[in-house]
Amino acid sequence: MALYTRGSVVAVLALALVVPGVRAHGVDLATERERVDQAAQVLRELTRAEDAQIPAALLRRAKALAVVPHVVRGAFIVGGRWGKGLLTTRDADGHWGPTSFVDLSGASVGFQIGGDATDLVMVFIEEDGLAALLEDRVELGGNASVAVGPLGRSAELATNLTLDSAIYAYSRTKGLFAGAALDGTVVTIDDSANAKVFGRAVTGTDVMAGRVPPEAIFSPFVEAVRAIVPSPAR
Numbered sequence: 576m577a578l579y580t581r582g583s584v585v586a587v588l589a590l591a592l593v594v595p596g597v598r599a600h601g602v603d604l605a606t607e608r609e610r611v612d613q614a615a616q617v618l619r620e621l622t623r624a625e626d627a628q629i630p631a632a633l634l635r636r637a638k639a640l641a642v643v644p645h646v647v648r649g650a651f652i653v654g655g656r657w658g659k660g661l662l663t664t665r666d667a668d669g670h671w672g673p674t675s676f677v678d679l680s681g682a683s684v685g686f687q688i689g690g691d692a693t694d695l696v697m698v699f700i701e702e703d704g705l706a707a708l709l710e711d712r713v714e715l716g717g718n719a720s721v722a723v724g725p726l727g728r729s730a731e732l733a734t735n736l737t738l739d740s741a742i743y744a745y746s747r748t749k750g751l752f753a754g755a756a757l758d759g760t761v762v763t764i765d766d767s768a769n770a771k772v773f774g775r776a777v778t779g780t781d782v783m784a785g786r787v788p789p790e791a792i793f794s795p796f797v798e799a800v801r802a803i804v805p806s807p808a809r
Contacts, residue, residue, distance in 0.1 A: 716758030
């Protein structure tokens with residue numbers, strides 16, 4: 576029969592807190608941490624592009640941002656796309672914070688170059704699309720309108736944004752950055768990844784409403800968003 580001293584228990588708990596990818600409850604979160612880091616990096620790169628940038632005026636109006644790194648696309652007669660990423664929203668005061676993992680899937684229509692991988696950013700500017708996602712799922716072009724996002728940061732572009740779509744989409748494939756056509760794509764809350772991170776089953780609504788204490792694992796992504804879009808929504 577194994578005997579444990581108070582010192583050995585403390586040492587084990589301390590090790591669980593400092594080893595990358597491991598939480599105190601013993602769950603390996605290396606995959607989820609990697610997803611967070613990749614999403615933060617994609618967002619920084621796609622908002623700093625010299626030749627084409629997501630307009631600052633559009634980002635200031637965002638209710639939520641979703642970033643899905645490395646969306647895999649394949650096609651043989653019928654195409655498809657699959658990816659996993661993160662979604663963060665503003666709280667009641669307009670500050671970024673509540674964050675969840677999301678899944679993306681769907682048939683390819685005007686969005687495929689067989690076998691490639693694409694980084695994707697979606698800017699939610701209306702509550703309807705976000706509400707549909709939290710209740711069940713959002714089908715882009717179905718229960719939420721989606722449009723290819725405008726590019727550039729000029730003052731003229733800022734004044735000409737009509738913002739007549741619920742979601743604006745951007746993609747980067749092989750270093751090329753452009754708007755993305757995503758009709759038919761389905762985005763859902765990744766309940767399994769959230770359950771691993773939060774240590775119990777939680778709903779997307781609970782997470783985004785701030786009814787669940789935030790987890791430190793999301794910090795790199797949230798910090799990247801705050802650095803890019805620091806001001807509250809207007």
